Amino acid sequence: MAFVTLPRGDITAEQMEALALLVETHGNGTLRTTQDQNLLLRWVRTEELPAVHRELERIDLGHAEAGRLLDPTSCPGAESCKIAVTGSRELALAVKETLTEQAGNGGKDLIAAASDLRIKISGCPNSCGQHHVAGIGFHGAAKHVGPRAVPAYQMFLGGAVDGDGAHFGRRSVKIPSRRVPEAVTRLLALFRDERQPDESALAFFKRVELERVNSALSDLASFSEQDLHEEDFSDLGTDQPFIVELGEGECAT
Numbered sequence: 001m002a003f004v005t006l007p008r009g010d011i012t013a014e015q016m017e018a019l020a021l022l023v024e025t026h027g028n029g030t031l032r033t034t035q036d037q038n039l040l041l042r043w044v045r046t047e048e049l050p051a052v053h054r055e056l057e058r059i060d061l062g063h064a065e066a067g068r069l070l071d072p073t074s075c076p077g078a079e080s081c082k083i084a085v086t087g088s089r090e091l092a093l094a095v096k097e098t099l100t101e102q103a104g105n106g107g108k109d110l111i112a113a114a115s116d117l118r119i120k121i122s123g124c125p126n127s128c129g130q131h132h133v134a135g136i137g138f139h140g141a142a143k144h145v146g147p148r149a150v151p152a153y154q155m156f157l158g159g160a161v162d163g164d165g166a167h168f169g170r171r172s173v174k175i176p177s178r179r180v181p182e183a184v185t186r187l188l189a190l191f192r193d194e195r196q197p198d199e200s201a202l203a204f205f206k207r208v209e210l211e212r213v214n215s216a217l218s219d220l221a222s223f224s225e226q227d228l229h230e231e232d233f234s235d236l237g238t239d240q241p242f243i244v245e246l247g248e249g250e251c252a253t
Contacts, residue, residue, distance in 0.1 A: 002027075002041040002052055003066035007096060008074065008089050009037035011061075018059045026052050035130075036073045036118075038066050068115045069201075070099055073130065077123035077140065078235070078245075084123030085244060086140030086151045086177055090237035091121050098181035102188075110192050114201035118160075119184070121153070132168045133159040135202045136187060141174060142244050143223050150223060151177040151235040151242045157187075157213065158206035167206075173214050173221040176232045183220050190216050 004019070019039070023031045028043040044052055056062040065071045072095050075081065077088030103111040120134035131137030138153035152174050159169030175183050190213070191204050219227070235242050 002044045002049065003034070004039040004041065004056060004061050005063040005066040005071055006038050006061070007063065007071075008092055011039075015059050015061060018055070019061075022052065022055050034067075036067055036071065038071070065115075067118075069111060069117050069119065070096060070103070072096055072119035072121060073134075074121040075123050075128035077121075081123060081128075083126065084140060085142055086123050086153065087235050087237050088121045088123040088129060088138075088140060090235070091138065091153065091177060091180055092119075094181045094236055095119060095121075095184055098185060099188075102185055107188075110188055114188055114191060117201040117205070125154075131156055131159075133161050133166050134169060135160065135205055136184065137169050138180060140177075142242070143174065143176075145223055145225060145228060148233050149242050149244055150228065150232055152223075153177055153180050155180075155183070157208070157210070158202070160202055160206075170210060172210055173217050174223075175217065175221050176223070176228070177236050178232055178234075179220045183217050186216055186220070187213070 019031055023029055023041055026044050026048045027041045030042065032040040032042065034040050041052065053062055072092045074088040074092035075084070078084040078086055079089060099111060117135040119136045120129050120131045121138045122129035122131045123140040125139050127139065131139050134156065135158065137156040137159055141152045141154050143150045143152045154174050155172040156169030157172050160167050190208070191201050194208070195204050214221070233242055234240055
């Protein structure tokens with residue numbers, strides 16, 4: 001099996017046409033979608049993997065990290081969903097860019113040590129992005145500060161799905177949306193500094209005291225008018241004032 005990483009689940013028509021030819025040439029003629037918004041080529045011969053990777057690189061789909069820390073998952077969010085509160089796709093992109101930059105600035109070993117951790121984001125509490133079973137999960141929310149609303153995310157820690165079933169993450173702090181990427185980098189730093197020998201990132205976030213996490217993120221989680229900046233009143237991906245607009249009907253997924 002060969003996985004194709006799709007940041008935010010995005011793919012162009014030209015890339016799909018190239019993949020159609022690729023699976024006919026190197027697979028069994030079928031292409032599957034995965035639960036984490038990537039694609040899966042099945043029955044690829046081991047000796048043909050280099051050729052598959054070369055073709056994926058040619059069409060700008062040769063990205064690594066499928067299903068790992070640098071591959072956050074999100075629902076469609078407020079871009080297309082009537083009941084979403086925030087633009088979860090934009091947050092997924094911002095988190096990926098922040099972690100990729102961190103890896104390039106001397107944090108490669110930390111990113112590798114935490115590679116088992118999954119980040120999942122939903123634009124509302126309904127969990128179409130499966131934030132409740134993520135090592136670090138977020139769902140979109142809003143916080144009123146005076147007459148204006150701040151786009152925010154409720155954070156959950158330590159969720160997972162394993163051989164014993166699904167384990168829901170523990171509710172932690174609520175953070176303005178533009179501060180979430182910084183919050184993720186601080187969580188990784190906390191894991192680096194306070195992990196036990198050979199402890200995985202997921203195991204760490206399952207056991208770490210929430211009070212310790214809340215303390216490390218207290219300034220980011222502040223919604224006081226003194227601590228908020230003007231940019232905090234607009235969601236990621238836009239400079240327009242944030243307004244909660246909810247419609248009726250099922251979500252886009």
